[in-house]
Amino acid sequence: MTTTIDTPARTDIVSHSPTPFLQQPVEVRCETCQKWWDIFASYTLMLDAAGWPSSKIAEAMGMPVADVDAIPNPQPPQNDFSEGWRRPLEMARVYASAVAELLAVPLRRAYYSAQDKAEREGFSRVVFVLQALEDKHKRLHASLDGTAAALSL
Numbered sequence: 001m002t003t004t005i006d007t008p009a010r011t012d013i014v015s016h017s018p019t020p021f022l023q024q025p026v027e028v029r030c031e032t033c034q035k036w037w038d039i040f041a042s043y044t045l046m047l048d049a050a051g052w053p054s055s056k057i058a059e060a061m062g063m064p065v066a067d068v069d070a071i072p073n074p075q076p077p078q079n080d081f082s083e084g085w086r087r088p089l090e091m092a093r094v095y096a097s098a099v100a101e102l103l104a105v106p107l108r109r110a111y112y113s114a115q116d117k118a119e120r121e122g123f124s125r126v127v128f129v130l131q132a133l134e135d136k137h138k139r140l141h142a143s144l145d146g147t148a149a150a151l152s153l
Contacts, residue, residue, distance in 0.1 A: 020122075041107070046121070
């Protein structure tokens with residue numbers, strides 16, 4: 001005998017939705033992007049590779065333009081190393097290197113995820129671009145010198 005258990009459909013999980021992410025209401029996309037950086041990053045990278053301007057991506061995701069711009073072009077937070085540091089330019093370089101190292105893996109994963117999303121959302125023409133950018137971040141991570149680990153970041 002087979003027992004069936006009725007459970008309500010979960011509408012809060014985007015990956016199980018039959019509706020493509022970009023066709024969902026902007027409120028759902030915004031809430032999803034605010035909760036899960038990886039989903040926000042992968043869709044942002046996909047649309048960026050497709051040639052969408054930041055303002056259009058921000059509108060589609062329901063997110064601020066500054067947040068959209070920060071995904072494909074991350075910059076370390078601005079710190080003033082002029083006070084209390086003997087060699088402020090060197091410290092700024094080390095800091096930037098450590099931040100780049102910390103971001104290389106999440107960005108590589110976001111580019112990988114964006115490839116799958118591009119196929120599902122009808123942007124298959126940008127898969128090769130996303131794959132090349134993933135490979136770039138893989139090489140970048142391999143070339144970094146371990147600054148973040150040395151600084152215990």
